[in-house]
Amino acid sequence: MTAGDPARVLALWCPDWPAIAAAAASDLPPTEPVAVTLGNRVVACSATARSEGVRRGLRKREAQGRCPGLHVFAVDVGRDARLFEPIAAAIDAVAPGVEVLRPGLLVLAARGVSRYFGSEPAAAERLIDEASAAGVECQVGIADELSTAVIAARRAALVPPGAGAEFLAPIPVAELAAEPSLAAKGRADLVDLLHRLGLRTIGDFAALTPVAVASRFGSDAVLAHRIARGEPERPPSARRLPPDLDVEQRCDPPIERVDAAAFAGRALAERLHAKLSAAAVACTRLLVHASTGNGEHLSRTWRCAEPLTPEGTADRVRWQLDGWLTGRSESRPTAGIEVLRLEPVEVVAAGALQLGLWGGVGAEDERARRALVRVQGLLGGDAVQVGVLSGGRGPFERVTLLPLGDELRPAADPSAPWPGRLPEPSPSAVLSGRPRVALEGAGGAAVLVTERGAFSVAPVRLRWGRREWELLGWAGPWPVDERWWDPAVAQRAARAQVLLDEPRALLLICAEGVWTVEGVYE
Structure with a gap:
């Protein structure tokens, strides 16, 4: 990665994870054909099953007819999350900042890990090796934006900086709805409509103007169009909100069983959403943190395409605690959980999201300022900062960052002589x-x-x-x-x-x- 690149995203995807997890839970060898079903239809299958003609969407009986030796399991998201926790922990050990989109798919900021290992290809190879050492095969994708990185992971591609739209252009438009953790519930209907309109590839959809998409389709189509055009999305970030939205529960006796963890998770989720409702916000990124009696601290971030409901929060807490308490990773606690805390890492307005920053009528500068003030209200006073020219000899010292709305007072007088100051021009x-x-x-x-x-x-x-x-x-x-x-x-x-x-x-x-x-x- 070269200097000046934007904050890029690395996605690590374990293909066929529900089938892999089902096989692992039943101690089946990887070569056995496995299918996972929901509503009597196949929703995931192993590579061995696919080689026998099994496909997603087939009825259970037809899949067994094509592959008589097929092992069939029902969908169990808790099982998937429990068995994915050791993989997430192994990746987090070498690349901190992991965010789980769903069991089998995680993302993290690419800049730090690529600098640590020397380059993006080297970082991808190392993470693949770590996952392989944990017992699974995976693929890595890197791109400027999160959705593009996830699509790239499905193709094991490292997209060059600024080439997201070019990479996405020839890919079938159905790929915009292929990942449920990043697509709204109606995305499949949108893709079907686009296909019937003759828009076969993501590039065809991206060629439409934003005005045409916004006037003809709904808000999710606008978000999908931004993905197709490779426009900025929210990247993985370690930024956390002020602690006034956090909820914490001290467990007495300590939690050691999954059923007790599920009960505590439901109660804590209700308390969290009561606070979020009072603040008129909804959570889209949730940190689950647990402390044990032996002083161990465990945490994992879950990222969601849509705001979490109390039920969705409770499910993720249960999955995560199940993974910690019964998982096979080295991070498994050696004592019961005494403190459980939920922390909303990212929130959005409880109502409809604002689709544009400068569209519509009004002074652009004033509209931008109002939008930034709203962001500041959601994320805290230090979330939006303004650069002020300061005094100093190097480029770092000559910039003072102050929260928006504070008095713009530099840390040092820029008009002072500063002998030995770096001459003009300044670095870009x-x-x-x-x-x-x-x-x-x-x-x-x-x-x-x-x-x-x-x-x-x-x-x-x-x-x-x-x-x-x-x-x-x-x-x-x-x-x-x-x-x-x-x-x-x-x-x-x-x-x-x-x-x-x-x-x-x-x-x-x-x-x-x-x-x-x-x-x-x-």
Whole structure:
């Protein structure tokens, strides 16, 4: 992943998970044909069953006629969730921030894990290996938006940044309704209507104008159209709301059985939704947290396409506690659960969602501000922040972030002299994570900054993860020795600018012999 990429999403999908979980619960070998049925029709089947002609939608008797040795199981979402918890825990151990969309499908922010493992392909390979070590086969997809990443996971594709719409264009339009955790209940009817109108691919649907879609179809069609066009959706995020919406229950005696967990989950779900109703919001992302008598802390985030109902919340709490109490993962608690807490991580207005930010009549700036104030009211005062020019020598110090509505007072006076300040122009993008890079001279020698403030050798090459660039030029280094009299805030480093063999330049900073990227010039 290159600097300046948007926040991307990684989706990990375990194909045929209901059938895999049913087989595992019955200790069947993976080679046995398995089908899961609901209402006497097949809703999931294993690869072995498909090779014998079994398909989703077949009646149970017809499926058994095509495959006489077929093992048939009824749908059991609790079983699916319980057996998926070890997989989620294994992925969360190497890539924190996992969000479960449903048993068999999880997502997480791709930026952190790709930086940690060096690149997006390396991160995908590592997560596939972790799932394989946990006993299942999976596929990974990465894209700019969540829905695109899920569709990409079904094709084991890594979509380049900005290419979401191009990737989706040739895919059948029915794929917009293929994932129930991301589609509203009426999405299948919408897809059927689009097909009858002659729109066979997602690209055909995306070619319609937003005005035509909004005037002809409902609100879910507008959301599906945004997905088809590769437009922004809400990404996975670790942001949490203020604790006033949380609900907590102390369990005495501690919970050790699944039936007791289900009872506690139902009671806690009712309390949570009473608070949400009073605040006129609905939860779309829920954190379930449990603490045990031995000091263990377990948590898992569940993400939903539609606002959770009390019944939906209770189900997810029950599934999660069932997975913890009876699961096979290393995170299984060694004592009973003493504290159970539900935390809404993301909420939306209880009424209809606002479809557009700047559409309609009125001053655009004022409408945007009102929308941001509403977001601030939903997510908390610090959720919407405004950048203010501040004083400092580097790009980080020159930006002060303040909550919307607060007095725009910078942390330091920008008009002060600031000797040694980075000269203009400023970087077009500042990287808060400061990814690590290697600056090399001729023969691969590491480039350092000497005590005299000069390069140890002339830089000729830069390595960033698995990528490598030859340098067309460089400037610096410029030593930084700030507040040497105060060890708590002292900074001794050196900055340099390098021009890569592509239309891009980087601002680097070296501290304690380590080069990192501070900014990007486009």
